[in-house]
Amino acid sequence: MRNDKSILLGAVAYDPKVVTIWEGIREHFQDEGVALDFALFSNYERQVAELLKGHIDIAWNTPLAHVHVKQRTGGESISLGMRDSDRDFHAKVIARRGAGITSLKDLEGKTLAVGSSDSTQARILPLYFLGQEGVDLSRLKILTFDTHLGKHGDTGTSELDVLKALHEGNADAGTIGDLIWVNEQAAGHVDSGRVEVLWTTPGFDHCMFDAHPLVSPEKIEAFKRVLFAMSWDNPKHRRLLELEGLREWLPPREEGYNSLKEALKQPK
Numbered sequence: 001m002r003n004d005k006s007i008l009l010g011a012v013a014y015d016p017k018v019v020t021i022w023e024g025i026r027e028h029f030q031d032e033g034v035a036l037d038f039a040l041f042s043n044y045e046r047q048v049a050e051l052l053k054g055h056i057d058i059a060w061n062t063p064l065a066h067v068h069v070k071q072r073t074g075g076e077s078i079s080l081g082m083r084d085s086d087r088d089f090h091a092k093v094i095a096r097r098g099a100g101i102t103s104l105k106d107l108e109g110k111t112l113a114v115g116s117s118d119s120t121q122a123r124i125l126p127l128y129f130l131g132q133e134g135v136d137l138s139r140l141k142i143l144t145f146d147t148h149l150g151k152h153g154d155t156g157t158s159e160l161d162v163l164k165a166l167h168e169g170n171a172d173a174g175t176i177g178d179l180i181w182v183n184e185q186a187a188g189h190v191d192s193g194r195v196e197v198l199w200t201t202p203g204f205d206h207c208m209f210d211a212h213p214l215v216s217p218e219k220i221e222a223f224k225r226v227l228f229a230m231s232w233d234n235p236k237h238r239r240l241l242e243l244e245g246l247r248e249w250l251p252p253r254e255e256g257y258n259s260l261k262e263a264l265k266q267p268k
Contacts, residue, residue, distance in 0.1 A: 001054040001214045006035035007223055010047045010056040013040040014154035017243055024240040032226045043150025044118075048072075051212055057219060058211045062152035063120045066208040067260050073213055078220060079252035080209035081227055085245050087256060088203035090178040091126045094163070095198040099172040104130060104199055108139040113162040113171035116146050119153025120204070120260060121177030122162065128263035129201045143171050156180050166195050173198060179245075205256025 002008060007029075011022055022038040029036035039056055041047040044065040051059045052072055058080065061069060069077045095101040101110060107130070115122025123144075131137050145161035153159070162174035163184060181197075184190050209227075211220060230237045232247050241247060 001212065002057060005219075006037060007058060007219050008056045009036060009038045010041055010051060010059040011038055012044055012047055012060075012151060012154065013042065014148075014151045021240055021243050024236075024243075028230065028237065028240070029226050032229060034222045034226050036223075036226075044152050045150060051210065054212050054214065056212075057215045058209055058223060061208055061210050062154065063204070063206050063208070063257060063260055064118055064124070064152050066210055067257055067264065069210045070254075070257075076213035078211040078213065078215065079254065080211055080220065080224055081249050081252055082205065082208050083244065083246035084248045084250050086206035086208070087250065087253070089121065089206045090203055091121045091129075091201045092176055092178060092181050092197050093126060093130070093173060093199040093201075094166060094176060094181070094195050095173045096166050096169065096171070096195055097193065101173055101198060104133050104135050107173055108136055109141075110172035111141040111143050111170075113143040113145065113165040113174035115158035115162055115175065116149055116151075116153055117144070118149055118151075119158060119177075120206070121179075122153050122159045122175055124263050125204055125259060126175035126201055128259065128266060131266070153177070160184070163190070163195070167191060202259065203256070204259050205253065208252060 011018055018040065026036050026038060044062055047059050048065050048068055050056050051069065059065070099110060101107060114127065117123055127137060143165060145158040147158045147161060148155045159176040159180040162176050165171040166174050227249050230241065230249060232238050232241060
């Protein structure tokens with residue numbers, strides 16, 4: 001483990017704004033008298049590996065990375081906090097109008113476009129939930145878009161590929177996260193005359209701050225104190241919160257990852 005008194009946090013550089021976000025948060029911590037720095041990684045597998053080695057103290061993880069950390073530490077890793085927007089996340093099953101799909105069972109025999117294999121919201125959980133609803137997954141013709149593997153769906157690119165396939169008639173239905181669906185609608189990129197929502201999945205939780213089990217209690221408490229001190233009412237904080245897609249940091253909860261844990265037990 002690191003014996004440096006400063007906190008070293010890991011984050012994945014999925015977008016240029018990541019630098020702006022963490023430089024701003026580092027400044028916030030410094031203003032509160034806590035030394036924090038960050039290390040950027042190109043993928044979550046490397047970030048998880050470096051956390052488990054104790055080379056970083058804390059990692060800002062996707063749900064898939066969070067579950068992997070919990071599993072590989074025997075449940076001993078320390079969950080620190082999450083965004084309000086990370087709670088009760090959903091995915092959508094989108095259907096192409098005219099494809100003859102009015103129910104989930106109608107997906108059988110049809111082409112279903114899905115996002116990257118490491119995307120919780122665009123592939124792993126939608127397929128799991130469909131199976132739970134009685135859809136015979138072996139009868140689906142799966143069209144995969146494995147773009148930006150290692151980023152765990154953070155870039156949203158594979159979800160945009162799914163929407164494109166539907167609009168162009170290359171797929172009958174597709175799975176994407178709620179956030180991309182809402183954003184693409186707001187941007188005017190969804191033709192409601194061609195596609196519609198067939199189904200919304202049950203809720204699940206998204207990103208989490210994970211600490212190595214041996215990080216000192218002093219670092220843990222300092223991190224939580226300063227993180228939760230960020231306020232939407234503070235214009236300086238609000239700029240960073242908006243960039244990171246939240247209004248408020250919330251305490252951790254584990255029950256929102258139960259469906260993902262079950263999905264990962266399924267045979268590939």
